[in-house]
Amino acid sequence: MSLKSSAPRSTVQSVIDRPQASVLIIGGGINGIATFRDLALQGVDVTLVERNDWASGASAASSHMIHGGIRYLENGEFRLVQESVQERNGLIKIAPHYVKPLETTVPIFSTFSGILSAPLRFLTHKQGKPQERGALLIKVGLTAYDSFSRDGGSVPRHRFHGRKKSLADLPKMNPGLKYTATYYDASMHDPERLALDVLMDGLAAGPHARAVNYVEAVGMGADGVELRDTVTGQTFTVTSDVVVNTSGPWTDLTNAGLGEPTTYMGGTKGSHIVLDNPELYAATKGREIFFEHEDGRIVLIYPLKGKVMVGTTDIDADPSTPSVCTEEEVDYFFDLVKHVFPTIATSREQIVYRFSGIRPLPKHDDEAPGFVSRDYRIERRAAAARPSTTVFSLVGGKWTTFRALAEHLSTDVLNTIGAPRPVETLGLAIGGGAGFPRTDAATRTWVAAHEDGTGAKRAEQLLGRYGTKAAALLEHLAEHGDDRLQGAADYSVQELEYLVEQEQVVHLSDVLHRRTSLAFTGSLTAGLVDEIARVVGGVLGWDDAERTAQITAALDRLRDAHQVDLRVDAAQEAPAFS
The missing domain is CATH 3.50.50.60 (FAD/NAD(P)-binding domain)
Structure with missing residues (x-):
């Protein structure tokens, strides 16, 4: 179209x-x-x-993490791990509005598994027979991982717990585990x-x-x-x-x-699903659960924006064809959730969003996808x-x-x-990370200075959404109003108008998928898509025919790329998911 x-x-x-x-x-x-x-x-x-x-x-198909890549140690990519850990720590400081420390727990089901196969994988980069890594190997890896972080205080060091303490801490976990290891990387909630x-x-x-x-x-x-x-x-x-x-x-x-x-x-394909599963969300206690499945793939269960993201796969892919999350991948995700949280039920009806993308990896011939640099x-x-x-x-x-x-x-x-470098980006704040408050007291001070016209609650919400760049938006709202959308009260008409004017919005899908999180969180309905189209079209000058075309294209993309079909039950105020 x-x-x-x-x-x-x-x-x-x-x-x-x-x-x-x-x-x-x-x-x-x-x-x-x-x-x-x-x-x-x-x-x-x-x-x-x-x-x-x-x-x-x-870039839109990431696991929403800023991480050092602990598993890259087994690939011998020590330079990359060191750079990644340093950049992770740096981004927590220069982009604190979007990058925050993330507590991560690894369930471990054996003590010595993987000790013999790991050196072979390190030397040959061949997967061999899949085998979960045991506690000893993970302990060695996390100790080495900690050593790469020379910036103490950005994130805490790792800790190990036995079965009893682990299940007391996370009681919904598989009782067959022997240990858990907990360490910190960083989340990136709005990439x-x-x-x-x-x-x-x-x-x-x-x-x-x-x-x-x-x-x-x-x-x-x-x-x-x-x-x-x-x-x-x-x-x-x-x-x-x-x-x-x-x-x-x-x-x-x-x-x-x-x-x-x-x-x-x-490149290889990586897919994710987003679940509306309150029991699973509560079971994680706000942590990412990161582990190796029995087939040797690294996977994650990640509470995010009130939902739970589950991923990812690592499958050879052709960049000339669209990448979509398949039913086989969904079955795989459900299996891994059951492996870690055996009493928590998952179903396709809980899926509010799927996404898939191709990693920009180098040509790797017969090298196992998980070991591609x-x-x-x-x-x-x-x-x-x-x-x-x-x-x-x-x-x-x-x-x-x-x-x-x-x-x-x-x-x-x-x-x-032949040009000089007068500006260093190391340590230079990004966007709304400049002057972002780091403490509750500093947040209250910032909000108090910017709440006129919208109120403290709204100012704090927008600070969390845009960082300190929210100040300009709050001024705009104080002048032009802040009329909430009927289908999404967390956003307002004037807020969306501001985003369209300031952020190079061209199509309706730009707003649904990237200027907001409405698609990711499963918040869209057919009525809300139409409401947003009227706001966007009002700024961009769309006539009725163009607005209809934009809505059709957005709904097609939701269905084809993300398996969200809002046409199935467009008369209701709740989306229907395939």
């Missing part, structure tokens, strides 16, 4: 008006966005384009909103930094990279000294489109169609290391164009 917005796309025009840039970045996932921010802060003339919405591909904060930091650097969504790269010639606006169909060319390909699992496809065929990538590398070559242009391709990368990765990639770009 072709969707068109009748509102002017000033962001696209800003790129058309500046057909030359020092750097063109293709791919607006978290790594492309972070690289854009880094270069923009250095004063580099940089343009970022994304063929869909920001952070809507692999798409964190990505938007990173993006807006880059745009705020000045007019030398331009970023536009729904623009795709379709070719490359002697004049530069040809781009196409997917909303209007308009094509135009940007000439640059450097092209940076950060299109994640689609890196090879992007390079092929530019006339630069590569075979760098070999999660580290990243940067490939460099001269463009065949324009030898004076250098093309960098990012292979790999994950949410946790986005800042460090962007610093690395940006440094390579700066060296290529």
